[in-house]
Amino acid sequence: MAEAFVNIAIPQLDANADVYRVVELCVPDRSQITTGAAVAVIETSKSVFVIESPADGRIVFAPAVKAGQELRARQAIAIVAHSEADDSSLLAAFADHPSSEPDVTHLDATFSDAAYSCMREYGIAPEVFRGKGLVTVADIETYIRERKR
C-alpha cells in the first residue's frame, strides 16, 4: 500500500548554514497542489530558494510554520497528502514540531500572553475582541466587568 503522504523537508542548501528562514508560504494550508508547484520560499545564505511540491495532492503545512520562522535543514515544513488520508494521521508526521497556539490573526487583534490566559480562564471567546487591536489584561477585565452589569 502506498504511503498516505509525501514529506517535504527543508533541504541542506549551504554547507555553512543549518538554519533557513521561511520567506513565504506560496499556497494556502490544506489546499490542492500539483507536482512542481511552489510550496514555500526559503532564504539561503545569498539568495532565495523555492521548494517545489514533489507530488500531487493536498498540502498540509507543519503546525505554526509561517513566514519569518527559522527552520533547520531536514526539518519537515509540509507534507503532500493523498486525498484519502485524514488529518489526524497526517499531523503525526509533525510529531517533533512545536505546537502552535490557536490562530487568532483573523480577528484583527493581538493578545498579550497574559490577556490570552485570562480570556481562556474566564472562558471568553477571542471573537469578542475582533477589531480591538492590541488586547491587554485590562481590556479583558473591563469586558468582564461590563458583562456582569
Add this chain to the structure above:
Amino acid sequence: MTAAVTSAQYLLQNEEFFRRAVTIRRTEEALLQLAAEGAIKGTVHTAIGQELPALAVIDALRRDDWVFSNHRGHAHFLARTDDVEGLIAELMGRTTGVCGGLGGSQHLHAPRFLSNGIVGGLAPVAAGTALAAKHEGSDTIAALFIGDGALGEGVVYESFNIAARWNLPVLIVVENNGYAQSTPIATTLAGTIRARAEAFGLSYQYADSWSLPELISAATSAVASARSGLPTLLEILTYRLSPHSKGDDHRLSSEVDEYRRRDVLSVVLADEHEPIRVIDRAATARICLAIEQAHDASLALPAVSHSSAAPITWNDLPPSSEIIADSIHQFLRELLNNNPHALLIGEDLAAPYGGAFRVTRNLSQEHPDRVINTPISEAAIVGTGCGAALAGASPIVEIMFGDFLPLAFDQIANHAAKFSFLSRGAASVPLVIRTPMGGRRGYGATHSQALEKHFMGIDGLRIVALNHITTPYALYSDVVTHLDGPCLVVEHKLLYPRRSGPTPLPGFRWTTTEHPFPVVRLTPTNTQASLTIVCYGQMFVEVVEAMLLAFREAECVSEAYCLSLISPLRVDALITPVARTQAVLCVEEGSSEAGFGSEILAQLLECGTPIRKARRLGALGIIPAAVAAEDATIPNARRICDAIKELCG
C-alpha cells in the same frame, strides 16, 4: 650647442610660450611673497622650476581633454587657463577666486580641470573620465599630473592596472623632481619609474625640464599615444627650485643653486635683452594689478544652508510583494535599458557570477559593455565611478561587502564628496555606491559589519539604507532622481531574499511619509505608545518582532520609525512622537558609540524634545563568526524586546 642654449633659444623664438612661462614663474613668486606678508593663509605649494613641463604637456592637449593636477598645481592651472587673477584671488581667499576662495592652493577647478590635495588620489578619477569618454566614443583623453612622491600610493597602481587592462586613453605625467616633500626619491622608490610603468603594460616615455624641444616633442608624442588608446606614462625629470611649501626647505643650497643655474627660464630671465624685460615687466604688472583687485574683493564666507522642515503627512503603505534582490535587479536593468550613459562597475558583476549576492545576474549578457568587472581595487572602483560621473556618465558602483568600503574612504570623503563644493556646483559627482552590509551570515569580523556610521556626517555624501517595507525600486528611484552628489546605498545582506512591503499586524498600522526617502512607521491603532523606537535597515525587521514580543510578554506598547535617509540625518518626523512618549530607543546594527542613535538623540535634544528615558542599542563588539556568538553580539529581537520592557517599565 648645449641643451640649455637650445632651450633658451626655443623660448625666445616662441614668445607666447615664454610669456606664459614667465607669468607662471612671477605669479608663484608673488604667491610666496603674499604668504610671507600674511596675505595668504595656509599652504602654498609652488612649482618654480617646473613651469616648462606643465606648459609642454598642456599645450599638447586639446581643450576638451581632462586635466587632473595635484597639490602642486598652480603651474598646471595657469598653463591650462592663464587665469592669474582667479588664482591669486583664490589663494587670498576672495570670492573672486576660481573656487570662490573656498579651495585655496591645492583645490582648483576650471572646466575639465581639477586639482586636489590628496597625493595620487586623482589617478582613478582620471581613469574614470577616460572610461566615460571611451564609452561615449569620444577621443578625448585624461591627463594626470603626479609627482614621484605619488608613486608610494597604492591607488595609483590600482589605476595603472585599470587603465592598462581597459586600454583607457589616459596620460600619466610623472613630474619627477626627486623629492617627496623633503625625502629624496632614492630613499623611497624601489626599482625605476620606467619599470613600474612597463610592468603594467603602460607605454613609457621620458623627457626632462632642461631640453625644451625634446620635452615638447615627448609631450606631443605621449599625448598622441594616449589618444590612440594606449595608456601612457611620461616621466619628466625636473627640479623644484622653491621650497615644498613656503619656507620648509632642507635641501642643500648648493644643490638648489646648481639646478637654478641649469634652469632654462632662470637663464633667460637673467638676460637684460629688452624684449625679455618687456614681457617680464608686463607679467609683473598684471600680477600686481591682480593682487590689488583681490585685496579689494570680499573675503569668502561659507554658504550656510537653512532648510526648513516640510510638513509631514503620513499615508498608508501600498501593498508590495517583491523579492528585494529582484527589485534592485529590476531597477538596475531598467536603468541600463533606458539610460545609455549608465554603467555598472564592480567586482564579479558580470555573468555567470552576477555579483556576490546575484543582484546583477544576467545584466552583462544584455549590456556587455556597460556591466564592467573590475580588479579587486575598491579605491579605484569608487574613484573610477567618480571620474565617470564627472564626465557625464551615470555610474553605479558596487562594493562587494561593505566591510571593504574603508579601502575607498579617501575616494568618497576626499574626492567624490568634495568636488561639487570646490567647484561651486560645476563639477558634480552623481555617483551611486551600492554595498551590502551587516551580519548574521557567519562571515566573521571583516565580512559582517555595519560600517555606515563611519560615513555618516561626511558633507556632500548622502547615505540611504534599504529596509524591508519600502520597495527598493522606489528608493533607488529616489536616489537617482535626487542624485546631486555621491550617494551610498546600504543594502543589508539579510534583506535580499525577503519580500518587501508591510505584513498586516493586528493592532498596528503601517504608514509612511512621502517620497523621496520616506520614513516608515509602525504605530498602535487603539492605544498610545509609551516608547518610540528609531532604527533603519534590517534592524527594522528585528524591531517589529521585538515590539510584538514585548507586547505579548509584558503588554509594553511601542511604536517604531524606520528612516531610509540616514545621512544627512533629519529628525523632523520624530520630534512629535518622541515629545509624546518622552522615551526613545535607538537601534542600529553597528556599534552604538558615536553612531546613528547618538546622532538621533543629540538632534532631538537640540530641538528641545523632552526625553525622560533614552537608550542606544547596537553591536556589543567585534562580530564573531560562530553563529551563537554572532547572534548574541548583533541586536536581535530578544535584546530589543528586553530594552523595550526596560524603557516602558
